[in-house]
Amino acid sequence: MTDNILSVSGISISFGGLKAVNNVSLDVPKGSLTALIGPNGAGKTTLFALISGFLKPNQGTVTYCGQDITGQAPHINAVAGMTRTFQIVQPFAAQTVLENIAVGAHLHYSNRHAAFSFARDIATQVGLDSQIDKPAADLTVAGRKRLELARALAAKPKLLLLDEVLAGLNPQEISEMIPVIRNVTKNGVTVLMIEHVMQAVMNLAEHIWVLAQGELIAQGNPSDITQNRHVIEAYLGAGAAARLNEPHRNIQNTVSVTTNDPSKQGNSGSNHQASPLLEVSGLRGGYGRTEVLRGIDLKVNKGETVALLGSNGAGKTTFNQMICGLVPTQAGQVKFANVDITGAHYTDIVPQGLIQVPEGRKIFPNLTVLENLELGSFSRARARRSENIEYVFETFPRLRERTKQLAGTMSGGEQQMLAIGRGLMAEPILLILDEPSLGLSPRLVEEMFALIRKLRDTGLSILLVEQNVAQSLDTADRVYVMENGALKFNGLPSDLMGSDELRRAYLGL
Numbered sequence: 001m002t003d004n005i006l007s008v009s010g011i012s013i014s015f016g017g018l019k020a021v022n023n024v025s026l027d028v029p030k031g032s033l034t035a036l037i038g039p040n041g042a043g044k045t046t047l048f049a050l051i052s053g054f055l056k057p058n059q060g061t062v063t064y065c066g067q068d069i070t071g072q073a074p075h076i077n078a079v080a081g082m083t084r085t086f087q088i089v090q091p092f093a094a095q096t097v098l099e100n101i102a103v104g105a106h107l108h109y110s111n112r113h114a115a116f117s118f119a120r121d122i123a124t125q126v127g128l129d130s131q132i133d134k135p136a137a138d139l140t141v142a143g144r145k146r147l148e149l150a151r152a153l154a155a156k157p158k159l160l161l162l163d164e165v166l167a168g169l170n171p172q173e174i175s176e177m178i179p180v181i182r183n184v185t186k187n188g189v190t191v192l193m194i195e196h197v198m199q200a201v202m203n204l205a206e207h208i209w210v211l212a213q214g215e216l217i218a219q220g221n222p223s224d225i226t227q228n229r230h231v232i233e234a235y236l237g238a239g240a241a242a243r244l245n246e247p248h249r250n251i252q253n254t255v256s257v258t259t260n261d262p263s264k265q266g267n268s269g270s271n272h273q274a275s276p277l278l279e280v281s282g283l284r285g286g287y288g289r290t291e292v293l294r295g296i297d298l299k300v301n302k303g304e305t306v307a308l309l310g311s312n313g314a315g316k317t318t319f320n321q322m323i324c325g326l327v328p329t330q331a332g333q334v335k336f337a338n339v340d341i342t343g344a345h346y347t348d349i350v351p352q353g354l355i356q357v358p359e360g361r362k363i364f365p366n367l368t369v370l371e372n373l374e375l376g377s378f379s380r381a382r383a384r385r386s387e388n389i390e391y392v393f394e395t396f397p398r399l400r401e402r403t404k405q406l407a408g409t410m411s412g413g414e415q416q417m418l419a420i421g422r423g424l425m426a427e428p429i430l431l432i433l434d435e436p437s438l439g440l441s442p443r444l445v446e447e448m449f450a451l452i453r454k455l456r457d458t459g460l461s462i463l464l465v466e467q468n469v470a471q472s473l474d475t476a477d478r479v480y481v482m483e484n485g486a487l488k489f490n491g492l493p494s495d496l497m498g499s500d501e502l503r504r505a506y507l508g509l
């Protein structure tokens with residue numbers, strides 16, 4: 001007997017002609033924290049589905065606790081102590097956070113009271129204790145990720161498969177979650193985690209397996225992996241790899257903003273003072289009686305890229321939705337291209353060129369990639385649909401390869417590309433990007449920011465909402481920091497990063 005809790009041997013699965021997982025063999029030692037990394041679409045989530053029984057392999061075996069469980073149904077595996085989280089989280093939206101967690105707990109507690117009491121402990125463990133009575137639908141992306149972890153933990157796993165539970169968290173929230181995950185392993189649970197947040201992988205993983213195009217291309221300890229040429233090429237990208245090998249080896253904390261521009265300009269180097277495009281003043285509103293935004297004054301000038309930062313739950317997404325007409329405004333004014341659009345319906349706002357790529361992608365899962373893109377030009381730029389599709393395909397070649405694939409079966413990162421592509425189809429005048437780098441591999445994150453800079457340099461105005469503080473500040477002309485529904489900072493990236501006090505207060509760095 002080995003001391004591996006999990007062994008995968010020669011496993012493969014194809015979808016049509018695509019070998020999503022191709023002859024993969026890997027071992028996970030009992031009690032270890034092992035990471036699985038690799039480019040978007042590499043087959044990581046598919047491998048989880050093969051291990052946990054959601055998919056049956058065409059070939060190969062899965063051995064868990066010494067038993068062949070190949071193709072065994074997920075609920076039987078769950079009883080045997082194997083639980084997984086899902087990358088695209090889908091909690092029971094109308095149930096409370098606590099009820100959602102209790103679903104996992106019911107696996108071991110038939111008594112409702114006991115299940116709920118255990119669920120409460122788990123909520124505390126993952127930092128959701130203050131939100132247990134909320135409907136799950138009201139959680140932010142980060143909250144939903146925590147809930148996903150909590151639901152899995154409530155099933156008392158022996159082997160926990162985590163699929164990107166840190167995606168969408170800001171640097172501070174990631175630092176808070178690292179000890180939570182480490183604690184899980186200290187309590188004897190073996191963890192296999194898929195993660196693009198290299199800060200966490202480097203901090204947590206004892207061993208790393210790297211998958212690319214369905215095949216394992218490398219394995220080793222964190223420092224081997226970050227220096228492996230193939231891994232750098234396929235996954236990390238040169239920039240991220242270099243940062244990981246810097247002395248503090250802490251990618252999220254090595255913010256490299258060097259906007260020491262003497263003329264005090266933002267990153268695009270041009271002066272946008274003159275012509276305002278989006279002018280928001282005194283904006284207030286929220287959901288029902290809860291006021292989320294408490295008087296926001298924000299401006300985006302023509303051609304300017306503005307970053308809006310702040311912790312999860314600060315109100316950034318609500319702000320986006322309010323200016324796009326998706327959440328009612330209670331007070332204040334929104335002007336876009338000198339037209340008052342306060343309280344206008346989104347069907348009147350989109351045609352004017354105020355286009356949002358929403359948080360969490362919101363693609364249409366049962367439509368194809370091409371149909372999703374076509375819908376992007378439903379109310380704007382319809383006449384130039386085919387040219388624009390070509391432009392999107394040039395930007396994201398993966399989408400061209402997959403025009404007929406149902407969007408819901410695309411990998412997490414591929415769905416993100418699709419959402420951005422759909423936004424570009426409408427020929428935005430102001431493009432609002434709500435966490436565009438969420439779920440992308442380090443290399444693609446670099447490419448995404450390069451793309452944002454490229455869009456910026458074409459004269460497009462961009463409002464960028466991001467958890468990726470370092471690269472946002474490298475890209476933006478100006479930055480706002482939101483906290484509890486109010487703006488706390490408004491200025492140049494260099495001013496924010498140049499002051500220890502401001503940086504600590506607003507970014508936790």
Ligand SMILES: Nc1ncnc2c1ncn2[C@@H]1O[C@H](COP(=O)(O)OP(=O)(O)OP(=O)(O)O)[C@@H](O)[C@H]1O
Pocket residue numbers: 015018020038039040041042043044045046047087405409410411412413414439
């Ligand atoms: N049911 C399906 N039909 C067709 N293709 C699929 C299906 N499921 C997955 N794929 C494709 O298989 C490949 C592997 O997908 P998978 O979700 O495993 O990637 P991943 O490594 O988890 O990527 P990411 O980091 O972006 O989440 C992708 O190209 C995806 O589009």
Ligand SMILES: [Mg+2]
Pocket residue numbers: 044045046087163411412413
């Ligand atoms: Mg995935």
